[in-house]
Amino acid sequence: MSNDPRTHEVANAPVEQPGEAESPENDTPAPPERSRIAQLARSPFLWAFLFGIVLLTLIRPFLRNVPDPPPVIGEIPAFTLVNQDGEPFGSANLAGDVYIAGFIFTNCPAYCPKITQAMRGLQTKFEEGDVPVRLVSFSVDPERDTPPVLRRYGEEYGADFRRWNFLTGPPEELKRVIIDGFGAWYGPAPAKDVSLMEISHTLKLALVDDKGNLRGFYEHDESGTDEILHRAIHVLREAQRR
Structure with missing residues (x-):
């Protein structure tokens, strides 16, 4: 058995597994919440929905249901x-x-x-x-x-x-x-x-x-x-x- 301390250092060194290489700081992925918000903001369906709400608010007075037409006087x-x-x-x-x-x-x-x-x-x-x-x-x-x-x-x-x-x-x-x-x-x-x-x-x-x-x-x-x-x-x- 070798008493060379270098041998023990090599033996105890962590072994790097494939795919575990450290990534640079700038490549850190965005938090999942932020990614979802960004995707929603780019969604045409969201903008269509918001536009529909605004349009409905503007024309709502003209969509009111009047059950019967006023009679002829x-x-x-x-x-x-x-x-x-x-x-x-x-x-x-x-x-x-x-x-x-x-x-x-x-x-x-x-x-x-x-x-x-x-x-x-x-x-x-x-x-x-x-x-x-x-x-x-x-x-x-x-x-x-x-x-x-x-x-x-x-x-x-x-x-x-x-x-x-x-x-x-x-x-x-x-x-x-x-x-x-x-x-x-x-x-x-x-x-x-x-x-x-x-x-x-x-x-x-x-x-x-x-x-x-x-x-x-x-x-x-x-x-x-x-x-x-x-x-x-x-x-x-x-x-x-x-």
Whole structure:
């Protein structure tokens, strides 16, 4: 037996097995968790899923289920008035379109700004959802609400005149359309209300279908505009199924 210490050093040295060679530090594989995250980030399915969530959030208001279409209340008679550009505009221009009508006058200090702002909000939502519902504001003060006045008023509220028209015309024709047709009302305000408005009128928004039928009146507050928005879309779908 050899007493050479070198012999013992060789005998006790660890034997390197095949495939166990030490790798450089830079070749250390990434932790499994990090690898999985990187793979997910590159996955087209993940991005499609996220896009779907965002899209659903945007269009969700337009997918709300309304069980039954609003009933037909009456028929709006044929009419021709004048819009903010001084051009004839009436039922013939609206034929085949669903629209929402409001009743205002530009000197109104109380409710009309709220009604017009509510219609401005509807315009925004219809534009975002690419929903072809139109808007019409009928003036109940034709003597002062001339076409130029109505145009300035509409511009103040950001009206898109391709979708939203402001109408005036002969007093008798307006009364025939608003009172006889819509079944709405307007006239001189009672003495106790003169400080709020000179003209008393319907404060609700009206929904009219593509055949010129009146389908309902709705409040101009947030709850009412949310309801008329979904009802309008339901009536639009009803028309598209015909």
